[in-house]
Each structure stands twice: as structure tokens, then as C-alpha cells.
Amino acid sequence: MSRIGKMPIIIPAGVTVTVNADNVVTVKGKKGELTQAVNPAIKVNVSEKEVTFEIDEQADIDVKQKQAFHGLYRSLINNMVVGVSEGYKKQMELVGVGYRVSNQGNIVEFSLGYTHSIFIQLPAEIKVETKSERNQNPQIILESCDKQLLGQVCAKIRSFRKPEPYKGKGVLFVGEQIRRKSGKSAGAK
Numbered sequence: 001m002s003r004i005g006k007m008p009i010i011i012p013a014g015v016t017v018t019v020n021a022d023n024v025v026t027v028k029g030k031k032g033e034l035t036q037a038v039n040p041a042i043k044v045n046v047s048e049k050e051v052t053f054e055i056d057e058q059a060d061i062d063v064k065q066k067q068a069f070h071g072l073y074r075s076l077i078n079n080m081v082v083g084v085s086e087g088y089k090k091q092m093e094l095v096g097v098g099y100r101v102s103n104q105g106n107i108v109e110f111s112l113g114y115t116h117s118i119f120i121q122l123p124a125e126i127k128v129e130t131k132s133e134r135n136q137n138p139q140i141i142l143e144s145c146d147k148q149l150l151g152q153v154c155a156k157i158r159s160f161r162k163p164e165p166y167k168g169k170g171v172l173f174v175g176e177q178i179r180r181k182s183g184k185s186a187g188a189k
Contacts, residue, residue: 005070029084
């Protein structure tokens with residue numbers, strides 16, 4: 001049994017969790033609605049205050065795979081419950097001379113030292129805000145109820161200009177420390 005899978009999920013006030021016949025879990029809350037299909041090897045039990053997960057012993061899947069699914073689906077459903085009740089927020093900053101970011105609605109424009117600007121259309125589930133203050137790095141703030149989608153969007157934005165170890169320039173998360181390398185001149189005598 002998975003230690004994570006055994007833990008029940010406490011349902012906060014204002015959140016409803018339902019499971020239909022096809023083993024699809026739907027979570028509704030003040031921040032939105034999310035759905036997740038669950039493998040038939042895992043039984044989802046919803047009571048008034050909590051959600052629990054059990055392994056179906058009759059399923060024709062490997063035992064290790066059942067245990068892995070047990071913890072996986074518990075974590076996914078927990079992320080959904082937290083997302084629709086509290087939401088998730090990521091802050092990124094652009095470190096580099098002349099790097100800029102601006103947005104109009106869900107269309108974000110990046111100027112990252114290339115010959116052209118990069119435009120990205122964000123999904124409707126993600127709220128975006130950009131900050132550009134004098135003598136500070138430009139920041140982009142992303143909020144969503146879907147943790148997985150938010151992580152994918154952040155990874156895509158980061159891929160436009162990954163942080164490099166020599167000057168520390170690039171798109172990185174606020175508070176992230178980049179391990180710096182000394183250049184060629186440090187080895188020369």
C-alpha cells in the first residue's frame with residue numbers, strides 16, 4: 001500500500017467532489033471546476049467530509065502498478081481540491097539587460113534579446129499579470145486552479161530563455177538561486 005494513497009483528503013467548505021460511473025472525478029469550488037479520469041484499479045470513495053482511495057484487488061494489473069496508481073491519483077485529486085479552493089500562483093522574473101514583458105489579456109509579449117518579440121497565447125484558465133518597475137527585474141505573475149496546466153505554462157515560458165550559469169541571465173522563478181560558474185579567466189594564470 002502507498003503511504004500517500006492511504007491518507008484521506010479532507011474536503012473544505014464550498015468544495016464538492018463527485019465520482020461518476022466511468023470513474024471520472026469532478027471537483028467544483030469557488031475558483032473553478034476540474035475533472036480527472038481514474039484508473040479502474042483504484043476505487044474512489046466520497047463521503048461528506050473526506051475522499052478515500054482503495055486498491056481494487058480484482059483488477060488485472062501488476063501489484064506494483066496498482067500501488068503506484070494509489071498514490072498518484074490521491075495526489076492528483078488533492079491538487080484539484082486545493083486548486084479549486086485556494087488556487088495556485090507562480091511568479092517569474094526576467095533577468096537580463098533589455099528584457100521586457102507585457103500583456104494584453106491572455107496574450108503575453110516577451111522581449112528577450114532576440115531579433116523579434118515572442119508572443120504566447122495563454123489558456124483561458126490562467127490569469128496573468130505583468131510588473132515592470134524602475135530598477136527592478138520585470139516580473140510575470142501567473143494564477144490558476146489547475147496545478148498541472150500552470151506548471152506546463154511556466155516550463156514553456158522558461159524555455160524561451162533558460163537561466164545560464166555564467167551571467168545568471170534568463171527567465172527564472174522569483175527567489176530561485178542559479179549556481180554560478182567562473183569563466184575562462186579564472187583558470188588562466
